[in-house]
Amino acid sequence: MPRILINLALFQIGWFACVVGAAGGWPWGGVAVAASVAAWHIWRSPRPRPEIRLMLVAAAVGVAFDSLLVAGGLLTYASPVPLSGMAPVWIVAMWACFATTLNVGLRWLHGRTRLATMFGAAGGPAAYLGGEALGGVALSMPAIAALALGWGVIMPLLIAVAVRFDGWPATPVRQ
Template sequence: MHFWANVIGYQLVWFAIVISAARGQPLWGIAAAAAFITLQLRFSATRKADSRALLATFACGFLLDGALAATGWLHYASPLVSLPAPIWILALWLAFAMTLNHSMAFLQGKPVLAAALGGIGGPLAYLGAARGFDAVVFTSPAWHAIALLAIGWAIALATLAILTRRWAAEHPAARLQPEHVL
């Protein structure tokens, strides 16, 4: 999928999931994520690497958001089904996985940069979902959840950057396509 289609598609999914969860109708956002993932896989030159990224990213989301839910430091709108995190937040993680070999491919093999971006961007996304849409609520003191998010996202994105580089190496021709260039 083309670089900009991947960036814009993921952002649309983020808004669809967050807004639909905040309004108590998370299935709309989950459907948007499923459509994005399906289209991404359909047109991907790195389908096998993307599939592996889906599994690894799901594990990261399950662990991080599961820990936040278990501690009670973060409450989610529209819990629907919890595994222990709501299925809508896990769908968002899966949609995010579809950026790792495409619009976020520049992070592959750069775990320090990935950790920095994850440690900053992860908490900011949750703060945006909380303050802008009430999709998540930080409990007091909020800094506990923000610190866990920063650490968790830093570790997750660094790990995913290492893994996706390894998986993308199996598709050397695909790495040279324009969709992978900033």
């Protein structure tokens, strides 16, 4: 199975585990799955150090963005652990897990700023709406616009960071 499909499937497993775990009152289960996905990604990476840096940047950007949305009353997370009023730990884990896709499954966005902007502006809110449908987050109506705007900025920025911190070769390797 190609590594791109494995990468995207593992991210989806991590995302789903985080959302369902939080909705069910067991956020640490999702964190454990997302951390396992990130660990597997690092272990498989030909150059793990840049991938770790990318995950740290994505997690920092994500916790800042999501905490602003929480503070602004635009969204409310299930299982707001460890601190109420901030992005919960399972969201931080989800952002780190998302970073695993930036140089593998979403590599096609490298150097395509406009496409990354559009992809982020559409895909970001779609993911949050999916999380809302599963009970992981409650969104206010203005949240969709804020998410589209935020993700339209964040996605191309994270892609630019991913190009800088790329732990994967540009050409596929045999697995």
